[in-house]
Amino acid sequence: MAYRRPLQLRYVLGRLGTTTFNGTTRTLSALPHGKSPSSSSSSSQDLINSEYEYSAHNYHPIPVVFSQAKGAAIWDPEGNRYLDFLSAYSAVNQGHCHPRIMRALQEQAERLTLSSRAFYNDRFPIFAKRLTDMFGYDMVLPMNTGAEGVETALKLARKWSYEKKKIPKDEAIIVSCCGCFHGRTLAVISMSCDNEATRGFGPLLSGHLKVDFGDSAALEKIFKESGDRIAGFLFEPIQGEAGVVIPPNGYLKSVRDLCSKYNVLMIADEIQSGLARSGKLLACDWEEVRPDVVILGKALGGGVIPVSAVLADKDVMLCIRPGEHGSTFGGNPLASAVAIASLDVIRDEKLAERSAQTGRELKNQLLKIQQQFPNCIKEVRGRGLFSAVVLNSKNLSPVSAYDICLKLKERGVLAKPTHDTIIRLTPPLSMSLEELQEGLNAFREVLELDLPELQKTKPKDISPTASEPDTCDRCGRNLWKE
Numbered sequence: 001m002a003y004r005r006p007l008q009l010r011y012v013l014g015r016l017g018t019t020t021f022n023g024t025t026r027t028l029s030a031l032p033h034g035k036s037p038s039s040s041s042s043s044s045q046d047l048i049n050s051e052y053e054y055s056a057h058n059y060h061p062i063p064v065v066f067s068q069a070k071g072a073a074i075w076d077p078e079g080n081r082y083l084d085f086l087s088a089y090s091a092v093n094q095g096h097c098h099p100r101i102m103r104a105l106q107e108q109a110e111r112l113t114l115s116s117r118a119f120y121n122d123r124f125p126i127f128a129k130r131l132t133d134m135f136g137y138d139m140v141l142p143m144n145t146g147a148e149g150v151e152t153a154l155k156l157a158r159k160w161s162y163e164k165k166k167i168p169k170d171e172a173i174i175v176s177c178c179g180c181f182h183g184r185t186l187a188v189i190s191m192s193c194d195n196e197a198t199r200g201f202g203p204l205l206s207g208h209l210k211v212d213f214g215d216s217a218a219l220e221k222i223f224k225e226s227g228d229r230i231a232g233f234l235f236e237p238i239q240g241e242a243g244v245v246i247p248p249n250g251y252l253k254s255v256r257d258l259c260s261k262y263n264v265l266m267i268a269d270e271i272q273s274g275l276a277r278s279g280k281l282l283a284c285d286w287e288e289v290r291p292d293v294v295i296l297g298k299a300l301g302g303g304v305i306p307v308s309a310v311l312a313d314k315d316v317m318l319c320i321r322p323g324e325h326g327s328t329f330g331g332n333p334l335a336s337a338v339a340i341a342s343l344d345v346i347r348d349e350k351l352a353e354r355s356a357q358t359g360r361e362l363k364n365q366l367l368k369i370q371q372q373f374p375n376c377i378k379e380v381r382g383r384g385l386f387s388a389v390v391l392n393s394k395n396l397s398p399v400s401a402y403d404i405c406l407k408l409k410e411r412g413v414l415a416k417p418t419h420d421t422i423i424r425l426t427p428p429l430s431m432s433l434e435e436l437q438e439g440l441n442a443f444r445e446v447l448e449l450d451l452p453e454l455q456k457t458k459p460k461d462i463s464p465t466a467s468e469p470d471t472c473d474r475c476g477r478n479l480w481k482e
């Protein structure tokens with residue numbers, strides 16, 4: 001692939017060596033040549049300690065420090081190389097520090113970075129046309145983070161519902177799915193089934209109803225009962241945080257039909273599933289449906305800066321007028337230039353096709369690993385390089401998905417658990433088959449060599465809550481635990 005060549009030229013083997021962990025030998029390879037002036041000379045442990053001391057404890061990271069990255073490879077400050085199997089939750093679909101995206105960033109950064117939308121700039125209109133052409137919508141409303149994109153879509157749906165659908169003032173309802181994840185703002189967590197995300201943050205916003213994901217009969221029931229007050233149905237075409245949950249075939253088509261029948265906006269949150277992640281440009285393309293509103297984020301900024309966007313046609317988008325919604329940084333020229341390059345890379349490097357192809361290989365290999373370790377792996381899910389392994393928590397207990405990810409890290413592979421039992425595998429779409437194989441070998445080794453040892457040594461969780469089912473505060477359903 002063309003863009004890997006500079007890596008070989010620019011990077012020399014700085015400190016090649018080997019390390020032995022638990023009886024297996026791993027190569028410490030290809031330390032980036034020299035360190036940039038800004039790179040830290042602190043050790044990983046110092047940096048982790050410092051973050052713990054000075055930063056809010058709102059994450060529980062795998063203890064590895066990113067210092068440099070290229071494509072699917074990451075180096076820590078000590079020069080250890082890792083393969084990225086998370087891609088910053090699919091924000092790095094194009095691979096880390098893609099040269100074409102970096103060039104766009106640098107060139108634009110030297111010219112103009114911010115105008116605010118109090119004025120025009122010479123990049124945003126180009127980005128707006130490029131994005132709307134690529135996805136076939138009339139207009140875009142630019143924002144920055146994914147959560148802001150979702151907030152924008154919710155406001156747009158409410159505004160449309162009062163103006164066009166004539167829902168009585170302040171009575172608009174948004175329907176969302178159990179197990180959904182759309183971000184962390186107050187309006188967005190008001191739809192969440194994740195108790196950790198909602199407890200202690202009330203009062204949550206009213207005007208939301210929940211429905212089981214993948215259940216079109218339940219959706220129709222809600223539409224029948226309350227359709228005259230429902231503004232929009234917000235959903236992820238593949239649920240990411242819930243553990244890469246793929247709906248039954250035909251679901252997306254049914255959603256389209258029901259939304260049309262009951263005059264409800266179909267709002268697809270493609271922030272994680274879109275931009276080639278699932279093997280198509282949008283995950284909705286798997287059933288060739290066209291939502292009324294599409295939300296994009298993450299990889300739209302090429303893993304460089306936050307860029308999100310809401311796409312819709314004029315009859316919906318023009319319900320928002322000057323002064324009614326906005327963002328100082330939304331549509332800024334730097335973000336626009338980066339986003340144009342990010343879209344170009346997705347198109348020119350055929351990342352959707354690559355995701356489909358490499359994803360097939362990943363799934364086949366994971367299914368083989370499942371056959372080899374049927375007691376450990378309950379299910380393998382995936383579409384393109386949007387995949388997950390569901391562990392059999394009963395057989396693995398007390399070992400968790402987090403423990404497995406720690407072992408993967410020690411073998412040079414970075415993945416993150418979602419909930420207690422699921423490991424999401426979502427490498428950059430540019431990952432080579434050799435890199436994929438390296439990651440799969442590490443996964444096999446963890447199950448074969450590390451897991452038996454862990455099961456012997458890890459103390460059992462005997463806390464009174466350990467075996468209690470976790471039920472959603474909002475809808476009372478059992479959550480994620482088997």
Ligand SMILES: Cc1ncc(COP(=O)(O)O)c(C=O)c1O
Nearest residue numbers: 145146147181182183240271272
């Ligand atoms: C489907 C989906 N929507 C929204 C978000 C929120 O995006 P951000 O973290 O950029 O606010 C995420 C983040 O993981 C997501 O996966």
